[in-house]
Amino acid sequence: MVPAEFGYVAPRTITEALALLERYGDSARLLAGGHSLIPLMKLRLAMPSMLIDLGEITELRGIRDDSGTLVIGATTTHATVAANELVRARYPVLAEAAGQIGDVQVRNRGTIGGSLAHADPAADLPAVMLALDAQLNICSPAGARLVAARSFFEGMFTTQLAATEMLTEIRLPPLPARTGTAYQKAANLASGYAIVGVAVVVTLDSDGAVAAARIGVTGAGAQPVRATTAEAALAGRVPGEANLSMAASAAGHDIEDPLDDMHASADYRRHLVAVHTRRALERAIAAAG
Ligand SMILES: Cc1cc2nc3c(=O)[nH]c(=O)nc-3n(C[C@H](O)[C@H](O)[C@H](O)COP(=O)(O)OP(=O)(O)OC[C@H]3O[C@@H](n4cnc5c(N)ncnc54)[C@H](O)[C@@H]3O)c2cc1C
Numbered sequence: 001m002v003p004a005e006f007g008y009v010a011p012r013t014i015t016e017a018l019a020l021l022e023r024y025g026d027s028a029r030l031l032a033g034g035h036s037l038i039p040l041m042k043l044r045l046a047m048p049s050m051l052i053d054l055g056e057i058t059e060l061r062g063i064r065d066d067s068g069t070l071v072i073g074a075t076t077t078h079a080t081v082a083a084n085e086l087v088r089a090r091y092p093v094l095a096e097a098a099g100q101i102g103d104v105q106v107r108n109r110g111t112i113g114g115s116l117a118h119a120d121p122a123a124d125l126p127a128v129m130l131a132l133d134a135q136l137n138i139c140s141p142a143g144a145r146l147v148a149a150r151s152f153f154e155g156m157f158t159t160q161l162a163a164t165e166m167l168t169e170i171r172l173p174p175l176p177a178r179t180g181t182a183y184q185k186a187a188n189l190a191s192g193y194a195i196v197g198v199a200v201v202v203t204l205d206s207d208g209a210v211a212a213a214r215i216g217v218t219g220a221g222a223q224p225v226r227a228t229t230a231e232a233a234l235a236g237r238v239p240g241e242a243n244l245s246m247a248a249s250a251a252g253h254d255i256e257d258p259l260d261d262m263h264a265s266a267d268y269r270r271h272l273v274a275v276h277t278r279r280a281l282e283r284a285i286a287a288a289g
Pocket of ligand 1 (some may be wrong): 029030031032033034035036037038054057074076100101102103106110111112113114115117118120122123124125147161165167168191192193194
């Protein structure tokens with residue numbers, strides 16, 4: 001449980017950090033909250049020769065409004081996200097999920113950017129990012145690019161991020177009126193990680209029919225996914241017993257290759273996705289109405 005030898009540097013600006021990433025390349029790792037990276041280093045599953053600590057970079061922290069888009073800095077902690085008034089008022093699903101991550105210590109150190117970049121299949125926030133249609137701002141010495149959360153996750157612990165890139169901001173578009181949200185998870189009781197987590201964002205039209213629904217699922221497979229068949233089953237319909245049941249069941253089958261491990265079998269995961277989709281939909285629709 002002792003990490004391999006490594007160097008340490010704490011830049012004060014994004015530009016400085018990017019220059020360091022370019023200089024050290026594959027042998028460097030960015031350090032945010034350290035709650036995933038440090039355990040990996042202790043197990044020697046990660047052995048970077050240089051750690052670039054993002055903790056001194058103030059421009060990476062905080063939450064602000066940018067003409068209706070909410071911008072969250074990558075090193076903003078889960079605790080700050082969960083407590084923020086703008087997040088709670090506009091994107092309650094994010095506050096709800098961030099407030100359920102791990103325990104107080106994890107929420108006080110762990111960061112939104114670290115969680116997304118790490119892409120643990122059992123992490124909560126990826127599902128929320130899919131449901132909120134978030135855009136992720138990625139910077140490198142060559143410039144910046146915006147990537148939709150939907151294209152960001154590429155597999156277990158794998159994202160679009162290249163070795164010289166850094167996630168700097170999460171941008172959340174405004175939600176329309178008559179939108180409700182909810183996050184439901186079956187948590188691992190020891191760690192809090194999602195065995196299955198479902199984030200739902202539903203917009204109703206003036207007749208009470210579903211104008212749009214986005215359902216993000218985490219924990220069930222190697223990477224977070226949108227439950228698109230379930231979303232389509234709801235579109236244009238006034239939600240009732242029959243189509244909620246149909247959508248929930250469809251969500252279970254939207255997971256193409258469910259994980260099968262000591263925490264839950266593949267069949268049980270599909271079942272949990274259906275159950276938690278149903279619960280999240282009921283709560284989101286009630287909130288939208
Ligand atoms: C006991 C325990 C319980 C937990 N329970 C949960 C839970 O219930 N739900 C949940 O979702 N998570 C849980 N976590 C994980 C927690 O949310 C971590 O904080 C998160 O996974 C990683 O964030 P971090 O800021 O600690 O990142 P770090 O550990 O510092 O970094 C993780 C990885 O991301 C990279 N990275 C970090 N920031 C950036 C960036 N800005 N740009 C590019 N790459 C970056 C690092 O190089 C590293 O590879 C738990 C962790 C622990 C230790």
